[in-house]
Amino acid sequence: MSHATQHRNDEDLLTADVRNAADRKALLPPLMPELGVFVALFALAATSVLVAFWSAFGGLAILACLAIAVVMAALVMIFFMHLRSAMAVMTLASLAGVVWLAILFGLTMADYLTRPGEIGSSIQTPRQAETEAEAAN
Amino acid sequence: MTDVEAATIGRTRGGTAASSPALASHFHDLRQQHAAADLGLWIFLATEILFFGGLFAAYLVYAVLYPDGFLEAAAETEVVIGTINTALLLTSGLSAALAVKAAGNDMRRSVMLLIAVTIGLGVVFLGAKGYEYWLDFGHHLYPTSPDFPLAAPPAKLFWSLYWMMTGLHAIHILVGLGTWGVILFQAWRRSFSLTDNSRVRIAGLYWGFVDLMWLFIWPLLYLMGRAT
Numbered sequence: 001m002s003h004a005t006q007h008r009n010d011e012d013l014l015t016a017d018v019r020n021a022a023d024r025k026a027l028l029p030p031l032m033p034e035l036g037v038f039v040a041l042f043a044l045a046a047t048s049v050l051v052a053f054w055s056a057f058g059g060l061a062i063l064a065c066l067a068i069a070v071v072m073a074a075l076v077m078i079f080f081m082h083l084r085s086a087m088a089v090m091t092l093a094s095l096a097g098v099v100w101l102a103i104l105f106g107l108t109m110a111d112y113l114t115r116p117g118e119i120g121s122s123i124q125t126p127r128q129a130e131t132e133a134e135a136a137n
Numbered sequence: 138m139t140d141v142e143a144a145t146i147g148r149t150r151g152g153t154a155a156s157s158p159a160l161a162s163h164f165h166d167l168r169q170q171h172a173a174a175d176l177g178l179w180i181f182l183a184t185e186i187l188f189f190g191g192l193f194a195a196y197l198v199y200a201v202l203y204p205d206g207f208l209e210a211a212a213e214t215e216v217v218i219g220t221i222n223t224a225l226l227l228t229s230g231l232s233a234a235l236a237v238k239a240a241g242n243d244m245r246r247s248v249m250l251l252i253a254v255t256i257g258l259g260v261v262f263l264g265a266k267g268y269e270y271w272l273d274f275g276h277h278l279y280p281t282s283p284d285f286p287l288a289a290p291p292a293k294l295f296w297s298l299y300w301m302m303t304g305l306h307a308i309h310i311l312v313g314l315g316t317w318g319v320i321l322f323q324a325w326r327r328s329f330s331l332t333d334n335s336r337v338r339i340a341g342l343y344w345g346f347v348d349l350m351w352l353f354i355w356p357l358l359y360l361m362g363r364a365t
Contacts, residue, residue, distance in 0.1 A: 023242075023244075024242070024243050024244050024245070024246075025244070025246055026244060026246075026247060027246065027247055027250060028235065028239070028247055028250075028251075029235055029238040029239040029242050029244055029247055030238070031235070034231055034234045034235055034238070035231070037231075038227065038228070038230075038231040041227050041230075042224070042227060045220075045223055045224070045227065048356060048360060049220060049360065052356070052360035052361075052363045052364065053363045053364060054364060055364045056364075057364055058364055059204060059208050059362070059364070061360070061363070061364045062356060062357070062360065062361045062362075065356035065360045065361075066353070066356055066357075068356075069352045069353050069355070069356050072352050073349050073352050073353070076230060076345055076348055076349055076352065077345070077349065079234065080230045080231070080233070080234040080341075080345045080348065081234075081341070081342055081345035081346075082234070082237065082338075082341075082342075086175065087172055087175075087176075089172075089176060090172075090175055090176060090179050093176060093179035093180050093182075093183055094179050094182065094183070096180075096183045097182060097183030097184070097185075097186035097187060098186065100183070100186075100187055100190075101186055101187060101190045101193075104187065104190050104191075104194050105190075105193075105194055105197060108194050108197070108198060109197065109198070109201070112198055112201065112202070113201075119201060119202060
């Protein structure tokens with residue numbers, strides 16, 4: 001941490017100390033930007049419901065809903081979980097979970113999607129299928 | 138030099154921190170103390186993402202293997218209750234975020250009010266969830282039921298995942314409510330200084346995470362299969 005930031009922080013703390021008592025007894029802190037983000041989240045949730053029930057998408061509507069969910073999750077993390085004002089190391093820690101999740105999904109699907117035949121028709125590994133084909137010959 | 142003197146010198150280096158009884162002796166200043174608490178919780182949340190991630194991965198595999206069975210089974214969940222619960226959680230996410238902000242501004246009354254609102258919304262969420270479980274039981278929508286109403290075998294996979302995912306999430310809500318309850322009690326008893334509001338902020342982070350998981354559980358279990 002630089003000395004300048006340190007100095008600024010100290011000043012912030014001091015300002016907080018002398019802030020008048022009435023201010024501290026107020027019922028609510030400043031509502032922006034959290035309230036704006038909340039309205040946006042509600043709008044996105046409503047869009048998600050509309051998309052889900054709109055028959056034009058059919059079974060693929062879920063992909064659109066999940067894309068909306070990703071945007072909502074980003075808003076929650078940035079504003080409600082304060083990543084906006086957090087140190088970079090917090091953002092890294094939060095992304096670490098997502099990266100490992102991607103590895104979990106990626107390697108799992110790398111298995112299931114590369115099995116022989118139609119998806120879901122076989123639990124054989126490619127090697128098993130090869131051996132059986134050879135035996136049949 | 139005695140330990141006390143050493144500690145005093147250490148604190149004096151931290152500027153205003155010297156005047157703050159909230160600063161633990163092993164931290165340089167309050168900013169560092171806050172960052173340590175936040176980082177610890179973020180690392181914990183990364184493990185929690187993977188905890189839920191196993192269930193999401195199972196869902197992904199079976200939804201890819203049996204898309205039709207999953208679409209049919211998902212259409213049976215209580216979408217109205219699920220959507221109301223989404224609204225409740227988003228609102229409680231707002232009140233929790235504001236509680237953290239109020240704690241940073243040293244507004245004890247506001248912190249207590251906002252935590253109480255958050256707890257209230259969480260309790261209503263659990264109530265709605267319980268009612269939904271009761272309806273599901275009435276419809277025999279649990280995999281071991283002899284009267285399970287759906288013909289496709291993968292439907293049972295979906296409903297296993299439904300109970301596991303919503304159950305695990307509900308447990309997290311319970312833990313979050315317990316945490317908020319303790320902090321509300323402590324704030325009321327004035328047993329901690331808001332100058333060190335770490336506990337309010339990490340409870341807020343945890344609640345945010347519970348919100349996040351629901352944002353994905355909701356489309357996967359409730360919005361799935363509605364258009365077909």
